[in-house]
Structure formats: structure tokens, C-alpha cells
Amino acid sequence: MGSKSVIIAKDLTLAYKPNVPIIRESSFRIRSGEFVFITGPSGSGKSTLLKSFYGELRPQSGALQIGGVMMEQIKPAKLAFLRKYLGIIFQDYKLIKEWTVKKNVMLPLLIAGYSKDVCEAQTARLLKHVRLQGKEDYYPLELSGGEQQRVAMARALAHNPVIILADEPTGNLDEYSSRVIWGLLEGANEQLRTTVVVVTHSIPPNLEVPYKHFYIEEGKIYEIS
Amino acid sequence: MKSLKNHISLIIPLFAILFAVEFYLIIDRLIADYEVRLSSDYSIVVVSKKPLTLEELKVVDPGIQSMKEIDSTLIINRLKENSISVNYEELKEYLPHFYRVYLETLPSSQQLEELREKLSKVDGIERVETFRKTHRKIYHFLLFVKNISKLFLFIIFVTSVMLVFKQIEVWNLEHQERMYIMALFGAPLWMRNAILVKLSIIDTTVSTILVYITYSYLISSGSIVKLLGIEDLSIDPAQIAGDMLWLFGIGLFISMVNIIIVSSRQYRIATV
Ligand SMILES: Nc1ncnc2c1ncn2[C@@H]1O[C@H](COP(=O)(O)OP(=O)(O)OP(=O)(O)O)[C@@H](O)[C@H]1O
Ligand SMILES: [Mg+2]
Numbered sequence: 001m002g003s004k005s006v007i008i009a010k011d012l013t014l015a016y017k018p019n020v021p022i023i024r025e026s027s028f029r030i031r032s033g034e035f036v037f038i039t040g041p042s043g044s045g046k047s048t049l050l051k052s053f054y055g056e057l058r059p060q061s062g063a064l065q066i067g068g069v070m071m072e073q074i075k076p077a078k079l080a081f082l083r084k085y086l087g088i089i090f091q092d093y094k095l096i097k098e099w100t101v102k103k104n105v106m107l108p109l110l111i112a113g114y115s116k117d118v119c120e121a122q123t124a125r126l127l128k129h130v131r132l133q134g135k136e137d138y139y140p141l142e143l144s145g146g147e148q149q150r151v152a153m154a155r156a157l158a159h160n161p162v163i164i165l166a167d168e169p170t171g172n173l174d175e176y177s178s179r180v181i182w183g184l185l186e187g188a189n190e191q192l193r194t195t196v197v198v199v200t201h202s203i204p205p206n207l208e209v210p211y212k213h214f215y216i217e218e219g220k221i222y223e224i225s
Numbered sequence: 226m227k228s229l230k231n232h233i234s235l236i237i238p239l240f241a242i243l244f245a246v247e248f249y250l251i252i253d254r255l256i257a258d259y260e261v262r263l264s265s266d267y268s269i270v271v272v273s274k275k276p277l278t279l280e281e282l283k284v285v286d287p288g289i290q291s292m293k294e295i296d297s298t299l300i301i302n303r304l305k306e307n308s309i310s311v312n313y314e315e316l317k318e319y320l321p322h323f324y325r326v327y328l329e330t331l332p333s334s335q336q337l338e339e340l341r342e343k344l345s346k347v348d349g350i351e352r353v354e355t356f357r358k359t360h361r362k363i364y365h366f367l368l369f370v371k372n373i374s375k376l377f378l379f380i381i382f383v384t385s386v387m388l389v390f391k392q393i394e395v396w397n398l399e400h401q402e403r404m405y406i407m408a409l410f411g412a413p414l415w416m417r418n419a420i421l422v423k424l425s426i427i428d429t430t431v432s433t434i435l436v437y438i439t440y441s442y443l444i445s446s447g448s449i450v451k452l453l454g455i456e457d458l459s460i461d462p463a464q465i466a467g468d469m470l471w472l473f474g475i476g477l478f479i480s481m482v483n484i485i486i487v488s489s490r491q492y493r494i495a496t497v
Contacts (some may be wrong), residue, residue, distance in 0.1 A: 054409065083411030105336045111412045 003027040006163060007053065014052050018060075022048045024219035025062060033193040035186075035209050037200060040216035042131035046199040047091055049216065050165050053197070054086055055079045073130050075165065084111060087161030089169045091199075093152040095140040101127070101138040101151050108159035126154040127166065129184060132179075144173040153181055157188060163195045164188060170200070182207065232428055234395060235480075238388040239432035242479065243472045245381035247436055250468055251449065251460055252374045256367070258458050261361050264331040270295070271324045271344060272352040287331050295323035302425055321351060328479050331364060396421070396483060425480030435475045440465050 001072055007030040014023040022045040030036050038046050051057040055074055064071040069082050087108070102123055109119040109194050127133050130150035140148050149172050156164055164185065170178040186209050188194040203213065213224040271277070271292075272395050275348050282289045301313050332340060344353045404417040441462060443449050450456050 073476070080408070080413055083409065086411075088409060090409075094406050094409065096406050098403060107407065107412075108410050111407075111410055111416065220374045 002143045003032045005065075006032045006067055007197070008065040009062065010064075012059055012064050013061045014057060015060045016047055016048075016057070021060065021219055022222045023052075023216070023221065025221075026220055026221040028060075028214065028223065029210070030195060030197065033189070034195055035189050035207075035211040036195075036197045037203050037211055038197065038214045038216065039200060039203065044216045045219065046216055047167055049221075050088075050167055050197070052200060053163075054083060054088055082160070084108070085162040087156035087159065087194075089149075089156045089164070089166040091167040091171070093140075093148045095148055095151055095155075097140055097182055100137050100139060101132060101143070104140065104151055107155060108161075112159050114159075122158055123154075128131065129156045129157075129180075131180065131209055143152070146177055149173060150177065150181070153184065157184060160188075160192055161194065163197065164222060166196070166198045168199055168201065170189040170204075178204070180207055185210055232424070232431070235239065235392060235428040236435070237430050238385060238392050239428060239476050239479070240435055241388060242382070242385040243432055243436045243476055244439065245378060245385055246475060247440060247465070247468055247472060248381075249374070249378040251440070251465075254464070255450075255453070255455065255458055255460065256374065259370075259455065260331055260367055262458075263367065264328055267331060267356075267360060267363060268282065269337075269341075269356065270354040271326050271350055272354075273322045273324065273347075273350045276322055277324060277347075277349070281347070282326065283343075284314075285347055287339055288332070288340070289331040290327045292324045292326045295325055331360075331367065334361060334364060344414065362461040384480055392483070394422045414488060415432045421484045421488075422481075425477065425484065429473060429476035429480055432476055433469055436472060437469050469494055 007028075009029070010027050011022060011025045012027065013021050013025055015021045038049065039044050048057065052059060052064055052071065055066075058074075059072050067082060067085060069078060074082070096107070099107075105123045105126055106119050109122055113123070117197055124136075125132075127136060130153050132147060132150055134155070135143065135147065140151065143151065151168065153166075153169055156166065166185065169185070170181050173181060182204050185196050185198065186207065189196045189209050203211075215222045215224050271282075276291070279289070279292055282292060297317055299321065301317060302324065304311070304315065304316075330341075334357075335362060337357070341353045341355050344350055385386075400421060403420070407417045444460050444462055444465065447456065449460060450458060
């Protein structure tokens, strides 16, 4: 594929504490429009790697470029700008407890500054996709774990992000709901050429799009083909 | 509901501060009224060989408000009572003029001494009686009341500021997660803070209204003046209404300081 790289890591080292690296001097690149799986044992640093992609953890050494932005010295304003183009599904969902389902899904649209009508329409559409119509006015804590996860999914897709970063997006879902989620991610990837990076424990069988697979172990990232 | 609890926890310290500030404003005005009344009760006596006019004295000290000649027959009558045998008609010609002089404000002991000296130098004035002892009692009492009220405000203010800082911590904890999540999706600072600004405007408005209602009640029931034992002085309810704009401003100012403190912590979250 000749399309340009949206994520480039060169000798990337990630650590929470000095001298305790979670990811060690790893290099890889993810091209625009790719569908990428990241797997690895629990505690291997999958979530940590995603954190560095959305700028919550700065590289300790090496270089990391996201959408052409150097993440080592990124300024808050630039980071906020970059994050508008990301759609993130967190392992612990990170829904806003004080907000209704509808408002949670609307968050990226509000940040992008869409009109109220567009926000409403888009939110309704997505909630239908994740089969949560009728729960618009619920609060996150009134939902089951799987339902919360689907709200997080809808929120991540709401603003048609350029890159989707999903941390175990089907971790809490039954088979049917999981298929719906994979379908949505595939749809975004196929129709909108969205780059999708998914952390998961098991790659779903019979996926329709081509994908790449990174495996993390002992701080190193391996590409499996 | 949760959001109600959020509001109340901000309204209470704001109410405490605004209540204290308003209390100080009221007490301050009452003391000023009280001072005027005390100074109108207090006068000095000037004895002069020739008649004096108010204009003359005002030149000496503009703080002199009015004067009243003491009728000399009063003095003669007192002599008569003591059956001192003199020619009273002749004496009347002979007697100097006595004046009771009222001042605009109650002077300090030093100011009073200066006034006495200035008056003594005036041509014709033979004696100035300032009733130093009475004056000192009144003056020191007022000073005492004023300082007590200042001390009182200071204590309330410090306590309330501590309450507010406590509240900042709670606020910070309560909103940190939401602001953090918003930051993760790239929300600009103003958007993350919009909730806090909205919240503080609502809560300041509610606190101000509550303070107004409380004082309107306390004033109409006469509780404050009764408490202070100055029932003959009155508090103007219109003035209280006028204070509310100030209180709202103060409350909002304090809230905005909170927000700045809270958002300076968010800055760290966004940059990790
Ligand atoms: N905030 C943090 N501070 C310090 N160490 C951390 C922090 N977050 C994670 N770690 C450490 O980093 C390592 C990798 O954690 P991470 O969450 O990336 O694992 P993971 O691969 O996502 O695991 P899982 O599959 O269980 O989600 C762990 O050993 C963890 O203890
Ligand atoms: Mg993880």
C-alpha cells in the first residue's frame, strides 16, 4: 500500500517510572486506512501504547508521530487539536457519569462545534447502530457493562474520526453485540477509510477487511503476518 | 439528586461569605449612625467676653457644626438659689457669654485637645471646657465597638475562606473526572470550564437571593437592632437591596478564582 503513515514510532520507549520501561525501543508504522490489531498478554503494555497515541503518556525516548504531529514535545493546544480527530474507546469506557447517554455520545460533536440539529441526528443514528435507542436519557450507571461499552463505541464514532483507537471494545459483550461492534469498526474502515487500531485478546474470526496484527511481549512489539 | 447536592455544597460557603460581608456592611452603617448620634449628644462649652458667631468659629475649625448661647439668666438663677447677694442686673452686664458648641463628628482625644487650643487663641474667648472625661468614655467605647466588629468580620472571613478552599478541593475532585474525559476528546479549556462557570453563576445568584431573603426577614422582624440593643436606630431595607449587586459581584469573583485554581490543575491533566 502506498498511502501515507498516520502513526510512526521509531525506537519508542514508554515508561511510567524512569528505568521501568513498559515498551522498549520499538519501531513500527501504521498507514492511513489500515485495520490493526494489537494483542498480547495482560499487563504487556497494550493500553499503555494506546495512551501514547492519544498523548496521555509521552515517549520517554525515541520518536512518535501521530497524524504528522510529534508527540514528544506536544503543547496542550496542539494536543487538543489532535484529539478532535481521534475516536477513542477506553478499556474502562470513561463515560461522564453526570451526563445522559445521549449527551455522552454527543461530546465529540459538541467539541467539533456542530449545530444542535446535526448533533441530535447523528447521536440518534449512532445509538440506533449500537442498539441503545430508548436509553438516550439513562445515566451511565443505570446501564449494564456491555451497554456502557456500546455507548463508548457510539461516542468514538460520532464525529467520524480519522483514527479510531479501541481498547478491548468487545470485552464485555455477548457474541451478537460483539458482531455489531466489529461490523461498525469494519464499516468505518471500509467506507470512510478510517484507520482503526484495536487492542483485543482475541481477533474475531471471519473479519471481512484485511488487517495487520501487532503482538506485544516483554516490552517488544512484533508484527505478525 | 446528585446535582442538587453539588449545588448545595457550593451555595453554603458562598452564603456564609456573603452573609458575613452583608453583616459587616450593616454593622458598619449602624456604627456610623450611632457615632453621629453620640456626637450630637456631646458638646463643649466656650466662655467668651464678647459675643461669638458660628461663622467666626467655623473659620477656626470647619468641624464645628452648630452652637447655642446658654442663657445667662440660668446662671444667675443658680446664684440666686444659693442666695448670694449681689446686684443681679449689674452682674448680668458683667457676665461673659456662654456657648454650647456642637461638633460634626466625635473627635479623638488628640483632635479635641487641638480644637481646645485653637479656640483658646480666639480673641475674646476666656475658657474652653471640653468635658474630657465624658468624651474619653464615649470615644473609647466607640473605638471598642468598631474594632470588635472588624475583628468579628475578620474571623468570619477567614473561616469562610477556609470553607471555600475546602470546597475548591471538593469541586476539583467532583469535576476532575469529567473535565479529564472532555480533555481526552480535545475539548478546549473554556468548554471544560463552561459547566463550572454556569454552576457558579447559578449558585451565586441563589446565595445572593438567600442572603437578601434572610436579611429582609431579620430587618423586618427587628432582630438585628434588638440583638444589638439599639432599637431606636433603623436599617434601611432599600440599602440592603442595593448591597445585593455588590454581594453578587463578590460571590462571582470568589467563584471565578475557584475556577482558575481548578483549571490550573486541569492543565496538568491535559499535558501528562
Ligand atoms: N498509571 C500507571 N502507572 C504506573 N504503572 C502503570 C500505569 N498504568 C499501567 N502501568 C503498568 O504498565 C504495565 C502495562 O499496563 P497496561 O495497562 O498497558 O497493560 P495491558 O496490556 O493493557 O493489560 P490488559 O490486557 O490487562 O489490559 C502494567 O505492568 C502496569 O502495572
Ligand atoms: Mg489494557
